Amino acid sequence: MKNCDEMVKSLFERREEYVAEQRRKKEAVIGTAASLCCVCMVAVLGLGVWKSGIFDNSPEQTMQDALYPGIKDTFDESKGESPDNPAANNKIIVNQIDDISVAKHNICLFTDDFVSMDNDGLNEYYGVNIFPDVPGDMEEWEEQKEHFGIYRRDGGKGDVYWDTQVLNYSNKDFSRTVNVTVDKGEFPLCDYMLFEETEEKSIINNLEVAIGYSAGGQYYAQFMHKNVGFQISAEGLTEEEFTAVISSLIK
Amino acid sequence: MDNGASSYRRFLEGDDTGIIEIVNDYKDGLILYLNGYVNNLYVAEELTEDTFFRLITKKPRYSGKSTFKSWLYAIGRNTAVDSIRRNSRQLNTPIEDMENYLSEEESLEKSYIKDERKIAVHKAFSALNRDYKNILWLVYFEDFTNKDAAVILRKNDRQIKNLLYRAKQALKAELEKEGFIYEEL
Numbered sequence: 001m002k003n004c005d006e007m008v009k010s011l012f013e014r015r016e017e018y019v020a021e022q023r024r025k026k027e028a029v030i031g032t033a034a035s036l037c038c039v040c041m042v043a044v045l046g047l048g049v050w051k052s053g054i055f056d057n058s059p060e061q062t063m064q065d066a067l068y069p070g071i072k073d074t075f076d077e078s079k080g081e082s083p084d085n086p087a088a089n090n091k092i093i094v095n096q097i098d099d100i101s102v103a104k105h106n107i108c109l110f111t112d113d114f115v116s117m118d119n120d121g122l123n124e125y126y127g128v129n130i131f132p133d134v135p136g137d138m139e140e141w142e143e144q145k146e147h148f149g150i151y152r153r154d155g156g157k158g159d160v161y162w163d164t165q166v167l168n169y170s171n172k173d174f175s176r177t178v179n180v181t182v183d184k185g186e187f188p189l190c191d192y193m194l195f196e197e198t199e200e201k202s203i204i205n206n207l208e209v210a211i212g213y214s215a216g217g218q219y220y221a222q223f224m225h226k227n228v229g230f231q232i233s234a235e236g237l238t239e240e241e242f243t244a245v246i247s248s249l250i251k
Numbered sequence: 252m253d254n255g256a257s258s259y260r261r262f263l264e265g266d267d268t269g270i271i272e273i274v275n276d277y278k279d280g281l282i283l284y285l286n287g288y289v290n291n292l293y294v295a296e297e298l299t300e301d302t303f304f305r306l307i308t309k310k311p312r313y314s315g316k317s318t319f320k321s322w323l324y325a326i327g328r329n330t331a332v333d334s335i336r337r338n339s340r341q342l343n344t345p346i347e348d349m350e351n352y353l354s355e356e357e358s359l360e361k362s363y364i365k366d367e368r369k370i371a372v373h374k375a376f377s378a379l380n381r382d383y384k385n386i387l388w389l390v391y392f393e394d395f396t397n398k399d400a401a402v403i404l405r406k407n408d409r410q411i412k413n414l415l416y417r418a419k420q421a422l423k424a425e426l427e428k429e430g431f432i433y434e435e436l
Contacts, residue, residue, distance in 0.1 A: 001355050004275045018308050109315045
């Protein structure tokens with residue numbers, strides 16, 4: 001058996017291979033994309049040349065008539081600008097990117113940031129009902145309610161940085177269980193990949209839902225509904241009962 | 252935040268010594284735990300390496316909701332279950348390697364468990380079913396709380412209590428067959 005040093009060495013070697021493989025794949029994608037870009041550019045240039053009127057018989061335009069159309073057509077010579085100085089035409093636009101939240105990269109949850117919520121509060125936060133209808137013999141676990149809530153920066157007043165909820169239901173002897181995990185704007189973080197995104201999707205109430213059944217007798221489902229990611233697992237349920245649980249969340 | 256968590260955080264910030272510390276601290280325990288799933292120490296070792304490999308390549312987010320160790324063990328469990336589902340690993344050890352295998356198992360038990368009586372109890376695990384082995388290993392050998400074990404095994408507290416009770420009964424019966432009394436159970 002390997003000792004710690006050997007295992008670490010093996011891990012780093014495997015990581016190098018993995019990174020090299022990822023790089024190869026990336027280069028292949030970039031190569032393909034570059035080829036496509038070239039084709040597109042040729043098409044755009046062709047169209048541009050066609051539209052520029054080079055084939056028109058109208059009188060030839062002068063520099064003063066159409067200089068860098070759409071970018072800059074006046075020059076302040078006192079600032080060094082001139083038609084012969086391409087730098088004078090630079091146009092820098094920095095866009096605000098709202099999609100990537102630095103807060104989401106944080107891996108620690110602080111208890112001071114926890115904002116407790118009840119069922120109604122959670123539904124209001126997510127903008128959708130996150131509590132499913134389950135078969136009559138099953139009950140929501142009472143003890144889980146104390147964990148309902150979200151984490152906000154600055155002692156619970158700032159930006160939201162963690163909003164995953166876990167809802168559990170079971171019958172008396174736990175032979176039948178339903179687990180629902182939700183996250184706003186994305187699928188809940190899961191270290192175990194259930195779906196590869198290539199599976200054929202079911203349609204429930206006009207929404208695409210990935211549904212799976214494991215050899216261990218468990219049903220799994222994953223879908224985005226009104227910008228909320230749902231992952232559901234269930235044990236001991238029939239297919240009809242499981243789809244009814246999903247359906248109750250997509251109304 | 253426990254030491255594993257701070258090591259992992261340093262690793263995420265680009266310091267590879269973080270992952271070396273994690274391997275040093277958790278390797279042996281994880282091998283013995285995953286051995287409960289696959290009944291083969293060599294496969295358990297590969298799965299342990301795969302678990303660490305997931306950490307260094309996928310860099311999953313550790314939220315801090317559970318201890319780092321229970322989070323790591325949960326990833327290990329998923330890796331093992333995934334492997335069993337795909338059934339891609341050869342679970343049988345060739346006969347000619349058996350002697351070497353047994354001595355490696357014994358050596359790992361001695362270095363990790365240390366206590367002779369506990370080692371004897373661990374040997375009795377081989378007759379138990381997988382669920383019983385896993386819960387007993389987590390609670391009695393790794394000192395996880397029921398709550399941590401619930402996170403790792405994806406069960407609730409009540410399920411863990413029931414499972415633990417049944418596992419203890421099964422282990423007691425097994426030990427009594429061997430004429431062994433273990434009062435801590």
